[in-house]
Amino acid sequence: DIQMTQSPSSLSASIGDRVTITCRASQSISSYLNWYQQKLGKAPKLLIYAASSLQSGVPSRFSGSGSGTDFTLTISSLQPEDFATYYCQESYNTLLYTFGQGTKLEIK
């Protein structure tokens, strides 16, 4: 099984800050890495697919990078609506995808 490890597990930041979340796969997954945002009490929402492609309608302050085993999600300037939990997910394994454990982004 592919293991996905996110860091940090929680993060405090201020409005306007630049924030980076990392995700590491236990084996190479090429660019089959997706990022989701989940706000409290809501379903997850796709932000980034294929490691760096922005989903339609997602603000350009979100960006993704990486390939192989190491990936990052960056928010260039935090907005109030960005405080949420973020999950990475590999879609490399055949139909048995694994999520990272999540990173909770809180207001400082």
Place this chain on the structure above:
Amino acid sequence: EVLLMQSGAEVKKPGESLKISCKAFGYSFSNYWIAWVRQMPGQGLEWMGVIYPGDSDTIYSPSFQGQVTISADKSISTTYLKWSSLKASDSAMYYCARRNDATYYYAMDVWGQGTTVTVSS
């Protein structure tokens, strides 16, 4: 509009059976895999399994194999998640989600709103 609409919250007793649903709108239902994802209270997302509605091909995560049954009825664009005997540990939020194709590197691009299942005596 492409969306997945899930059935409402359920409260059940241990040992009871349950079937929750996820109905698709706005796209060719038969041609996209649908996954079920569990989120226990205060916890992360867990992949339970997937189904291809076109031919009902189903793959379960080892952690959920034998614990639940995933099915689909393409005549009404609906997938189901079923338990034959619920346990308290099945209390969670359950999401269905569409897996997009290779162009999207198989990301889950559409999610249902979630169904809360509470199992308590």
